[in-house]
Amino acid sequence: MRAAAALSERTFLVIEPDGVRRGLVGEIIERFEQKGFKLVAMKLIQASEDLLKEHYIDLKDWPFYDGLVQYMHSGPIVAMVWEGLNVIKTGRVMLGETNPIDSKPGAIRGDLCIQVGRNIIHGSDSVD
Ligand code: DAT
Numbered sequence: 001m002r003a004a005a006a007l008s009e010r011t012f013l014v015i016e017p018d019g020v021r022r023g024l025v026g027e028i029i030e031r032f033e034q035k036g037f038k039l040v041a042m043k044l045i046q047a048s049e050d051l052l053k054e055h056y057i058d059l060k061d062w063p064f065y066d067g068l069v070q071y072m073h074s075g076p077i078v079a080m081v082w083e084g085l086n087v088i089k090t091g092r093v094m095l096g097e098t099n100p101i102d103s104k105p106g107a108i109r110g111d112l113c114i115q116v117g118r119n120i121i122h123g124s125d126s127v128d
């Protein structure tokens, strides 16, 4: 039961405006494809401020909340659903730490960015 659930586990990933602007969409998708995960949905969208405020509601008391919403609203983003065994946890490892300064080379944030407020990709951290 648990194994079956994990096999079909899905995660929500978003390539942020900086990742799109910097031309890193292909690089990021390639890493997940090469790892063995399956892309099951993908859409290039311009997210509304209301949608972003709701998406980041857990962070509303942090001083960077308004800036985060503005940044995510500043250009198109690539919203994706990826599927596979333990994709939530493994995906977070592939992303690296929230702050690129703590991300080791090899991770997406470790290899491709330097600033926490421009960390190019967002990923779910749980089934919820
Ligand atoms: P993660 O993106 O690793 O899940 P999070 O959910 O805690 O991390 O934060 C969401 C985003 O908020 C993160 O990708 C960038 C921004 N953020 C987090 N901490 C920040 C900080 N100290 N300064 C500026 N932006 C921050």
Ligand code: MG
Pocket (backbone or CB within 6 Å): 123, 124, 125
């Ligand atoms: Mg998060």
